[in-house]
Amino acid sequence: MNANSNANSGESLPANGRVGERSRRTLETRIEARLDLDRRGRSRVDTGLPFLDHMIGAAVFHGGMTLDLRAQGDLDIDDHHTVEDCGLVFGSVIREALGDRRGVRRFGYAYAPLDEALARAVVDLSGRPFASVDLGLRREMLGTVATENLSHFFASLATSGGLTLHLDVIRGDNDHHRAEAAFKAFGLALADAVAERSAAGVPSTKGVLESAGLPQ
Template identity: 50%
Template sequence: MPARTASISRDTRETQIQVSINLDGSGRSELDTGVPFFDHMLDQVARHGLIDLSIKAVGDLHIDAHHTVEDVGITLGQALDKALGDKRGVRRYGHAYVPLDEALARVVVDLSGRPGLTYNVEFPRSMIGTFDVDLLSEFFHGLVNHARITLHIDSLRGVNAHHVAETCFKAFGRALRAAVEMDPRAADAMPSTKGSL
C-alpha cells in the first residue's frame, strides 16, 4: 500500500503554515501554532486518531487568533484530502462518543467528497483562558471545506468549557481514525455505489 502522507504549505499576508500528515502513524505530533490551547486540541486529534501530525504556523496573533486557527483548518483539510488519495479501500464512515468527566461529545464523519459541517456545540462561557471558543467552529469549517468531508459534531452535555472542547476534538480524532482505516474486506474497492468519492 502506498504511503498515505501529505505535506501542504499555505502562505498569505495573514499566515504562513506548514502541515505534514501521516494517516498510518502512531499518534505523534509536533505542533506550534502560537496558540497553546489550540495546540492542545490538535494533539488530541493526532493521539486519538493515530495520525502523525506536524503543524507549524506563524500568524497575525497581534490582532487575534482567528486567521491562524481558520487557516490551520484549511491547510490541514488540504493535507487530509491529499493523503486520502482516491479513498479506495477505506472504511469511509466513522463515529465516536467520547466523555471527559461531565462532558460528552458525539462525532460522525463521512469521507464523502462533499464538504458539510453540522456543528451543535454550546459552551458555558465564551473564553477558555485567552482562547475564543467561536474559533473552534471556524477551524472545523475550514477543515471540512478543504478535506471535502461531511462532519457532524454534537456536544451532548458539559458544564466545563475546556471539557466540552476536548471531548469534541478527541471524538473527532477517534471518528476520523475509523473512517480512514483500510478495510481488509474491501480490498481496493471504492466505498461508494457511484464509483468515486
C-alpha cells in the same frame, strides 16, 4: 517550536504510505503541515495558540496519526485567521493523504467522554464538504482562543478536507472539557473512517468520491 508528544516514539515518518503535506502562505498566516494517517508517532503542533495546540494534539493522538503542523499568524490582530487557516491546512493534508479514497471504510463515528462532558462525532469521507458543529460553549475565550473560532476550525477542516462532519457536545458543564471531548471524538471518528477495509475499490455506489475543486 513547542512539541506535543503524542507517543513514546520519536521516529521519523515513512517516505511512503498515506501521507499528506501542505503549505499555506498568505498575508495573514504561514503554515506548514505534514500528516501520516497510519503511524502514531511524536506529533508536533505549534500554532502560537497553546490551547489550539492542545486540542489538535489530542485529536491526532486519539486518531492514531502523526501530525507536524507549524503556524505563524497575525495574532497581534486576533486568533481568527490562524485558527481558520490551521483548519484549512489540516483538512488539506487529510485530503491529500487519502488520495482517491480507495479502500477506506468511508464512514466513522465515535463518542468521547471527558469527565462530565460527552461529545459525538460522525464523519463521512464523501468528497462533499459539510459541517454541522454544536459545541455549546459558554465562555468567550479558552486560553487565547475565542470559543466561536473552534466551531469555525471544524467547518474549515471539513471544507478543505472534502468530508461531511456532524459534531455535537451532548452534555458538559466545563467548557474546556466540552471542547476537548469534541476534538477527541473527531479524532476517533476520523480514524474509523480512514481505516482500510477488506474490500478494494472506492466505497461509493457512484464509483467515485468527489473531492476536486476544494480550497487548499
